[in-house]
Amino acid sequence: MTRPLPSTATIGAYFDSRLAIVWSGPQGMTRCPFHADHQPSLSLNAEKGVFFCHGCGAQGGLVEFERLFSRCDLKTARRVIGKLCYGR
Numbered sequence: 094m095t096r097p098l099p100s101t102a103t104i105g106a107y108f109d110s111r112l113a114i115v116w117s118g119p120q121g122m123t124r125c126p127f128h129a130d131h132q133p134s135l136s137l138n139a140e141k142g143v144f145f146c147h148g149c150g151a152q153g154g155l156v157e158f159e160r161l162f163s164r165c166d167l168k169t170a171r172r173v174i175g176k177l178c179y180g181r
């Protein structure tokens with residue numbers, strides 16, 4: 094299932110709804126919610142819709158982020174991302 098990526102603004106708004114992020118253009122940094130992070134290790138890219146943690150190695154796209162963040166299954170994560178980022 095490949096869909097065109099949502100706009101950078103839409104992806105940024107999605108990440109902002111989940112974490113407090115410091116943005117520098119499309120690049121964001123924040124403390125990683127997936128391990129005990131004491132300084133910002135998680136980088137996000139609102140242009141590409143991807144994330145990568147330099148501490149624990151968690152990485153992926155929007156659906157994977159939602160799955161890890163909400164601790165839900167893949168199907169639920171796809172539905173949430175569809176609703177929040179694709180409007181359906």
Ligand SMILES: [Zn+2]
Binds near residue numbers: 130147150
């Ligand atoms: Zn991490």
